[in-house]
Amino acid sequence: MRYAHLLEETRLFDRRLVSYQGNKQAILHSWIKYREGFSARLVEWLLHEFGVQPGDRILEPFSGSATTLLVAKSLGIDAVGIEILPVCDLAWQAKSLIEQYDLAELRHVLALIRQREPGDSSQPFPHLVITHSAFPPDAERQLMFYTDWFESLGLSAASKTLLRLVLTGILEEVSYTRKDGQYLRWDSRADKLIQHNEARLAQHKKPIKGLDKGSLPSVRQALLSALTAIIEDIQVLQSRPFPPSEQLLIRGSALTVLPTLAADQFAAVITSPPYCNRYDYTRTYALELAYLGVGEEGIRALRQSQLSCTVENRSKLALLRKTYDAVGQLSRYESILGTVQQNPTFQEINAALRLRWDRGKINNRGILSMVEGYFIELTFIFAEILRTCRSGAYVAFVNDNVRYGGEIIPVDLLTTDLAEQLGFVPEKVYVLPQRKGNSSQQMGRFGREPLRKSITIWRKP
Ligand SMILES: C[S@@+](CC[C@H](N)C(=O)[O-])C[C@H]1O[C@@H](n2cnc3c(N)ncnc32)[C@H](O)[C@@H]1O
Numbered sequence: 001m002r003y004a005h006l007l008e009e010t011r012l013f014d015r016r017l018v019s020y021q022g023n024k025q026a027i028l029h030s031w032i033k034y035r036e037g038f039s040a041r042l043v044e045w046l047l048h049e050f051g052v053q054p055g056d057r058i059l060e061p062f063s064g065s066a067t068t069l070l071v072a073k074s075l076g077i078d079a080v081g082i083e084i085l086p087v088c089d090l091a092w093q094a095k096s097l098i099e100q101y102d103l104a105e106l107r108h109v110l111a112l113i114r115q116r117e118p119g120d121s122s123q124p125f126p127h128l129v130i131t132h133s134a135f136p137p138d139a140e141r142q143l144m145f146y147t148d149w150f151e152s153l154g155l156s157a158a159s160k161t162l163l164r165l166v167l168t169g170i171l172e173e174v175s176y177t178r179k180d181g182q183y184l185r186w187d188s189r190a191d192k193l194i195q196h197n198e199a200r201l202a203q204h205k206k207p208i209k210g211l212d213k214g215s216l217p218s219v220r221q222a223l224l225s226a227l228t229a230i231i232e233d234i235q236v237l238q239s240r241p242f243p244p245s246e247q248l249l250i251r252g253s254a255l256t257v258l259p260t261l262a263a264d265q266f267a268a269v270i271t272s273p274p275y276c277n278r279y280d281y282t283r284t285y286a287l288e289l290a291y292l293g294v295g296e297e298g299i300r301a302l303r304q305s306q307l308s309c310t311v312e313n314r315s316k317l318a319l320l321r322k323t324y325d326a327v328g329q330l331s332r333y334e335s336i337l338g339t340v341q342q343n344p345t346f347q348e349i350n351a352a353l354r355l356r357w358d359r360g361k362i363n364n365r366g367i368l369s370m371v372e373g374y375f376i377e378l379t380f381i382f383a384e385i386l387r388t389c390r391s392g393a394y395v396a397f398v399n400d401n402v403r404y405g406g407e408i409i410p411v412d413l414l415t416t417d418l419a420e421q422l423g424f425v426p427e428k429v430y431v432l433p434q435r436k437g438n439s440s441q442q443m444g445r446f447g448r449e450p451l452r453k454s455i456t457i458w459r460k461p
Helices: 041-049 067-075 086-096 103-115 137-152 157-169 189-200 221-238 254-260 286-293 295-306 319-327 330-341 346-358 366-388 410-423 440-446
Strands: 008-009 057-060 079-084 176-178 183-186 247-249 266-271 389-400 402-404 408-409 425-431 455-457
Touching: 008 057, 041 266, 041 389, 057 067, 057 389, 067 079, 067 086, 067 247, 079 086, 079 254, 086 137, 086 157, 086 247, 086 286, 086 389, 103 221, 103 266, 103 330, 137 157, 137 221, 254 366, 266 295, 266 366, 286 295, 319 330, 319 366, 330 346, 330 366, 330 455, 346 366, 346 408, 346 410, 366 410, 389 410, 410 455
Parallel strands: 008 425, 057 079, 057 266, 079 247, 266 389
Antiparallel strands: 176 183, 389 455, 402 408, 425 455
């Protein structure tokens, strides 16, 4: 194996550090649960390793809950983030306003919530088809009551943003749903599941077993507890202000935003893209997106602008071509596409998946186009990172290897190979000690084979 010497199984990072687990209790980072994030400690460690200093500027093209941007802010490092989801945008806005919150105003709101019983709301929850019956009726009423009420209190813009984040952040907790990678899982009390199971029974099919989330907190309880914790964080953080620096989160797809950024500016990149694992952020974050006013059309558009990580994703080549044409770089488009299409490992993986599809070992044809699109799109991302980084900059990508129809796809090594072809120097592939299991479907059919979770490190020469 060409990169065997780069693989380093390390105890420096455990799964907690690389996953959101490590952020669960972390001050500021825990304001919204974002399970796909990595921990602030990992970002701190990498920035230190890479020798990034206050005044430098770094990039996070898949910003998520803004862990990288926030760590940069805490250390006086400038940063640019890119992200497509409005819920992530709101999380960044609310977290980045930390110095501006008026604690007295927020404590006053807390007192008002304690004093007053929630009333009625004039507007219904703006449901999407996939979120119908996600809340007990009283929770839905309270959610919309607080939404209206906070708007009517004459609060500062910062407090309003924060309260919007707090309400968004408690949606899952007060609902009949739980996020579960690809989808939302539903409690058996939700109408959606009850009706679905009635239809299944009528067709003599076994009913689907729902979750049992037990007793749910009221919106008021969840709101009080989340806001109290956040006010405590604000108090601590305002007593030890961050050094001055600038961060910017750009709402949009990294595929179309990166080509518009100036060259040679970033001292490091720390990121984790969506994994090639069929997880659909527009489904897992459906409650939050609906609450923030994203309608059916908007959801479909967001789904298609995600990096190809679901079986529904369609080719983005036309979009990429148009993007490069618009910046007068059509020949660069051709050359980046050529790099990935001529990569022997990329070709081998696509051929192996086609063979397994022909033999009936893969249950959804969309997997083939997802894998192909995933690596093509990532190659464009890598090429733009190379262009926008300064010489000597380090790049860290956290990613998981995946397996389809029994075929293991070494995402860490293939991406390293593509990065090297583009001009990066591969430095290291840190491998987490406990490897990830496979999905139960894969395990049942093809046996257990551990999959690496890795952090690949490259350098711009
Ligand atoms: C693994 S998460 C990143 C988590 C982040 N490192 C954190 O700590 O929260 C991947 C993120 O990429 C975002 N994403 C997916 N496709 C994107 C695209 N084309 N451009 C920008 N962001 C995208 C998803 O919405 C998701 O928030």
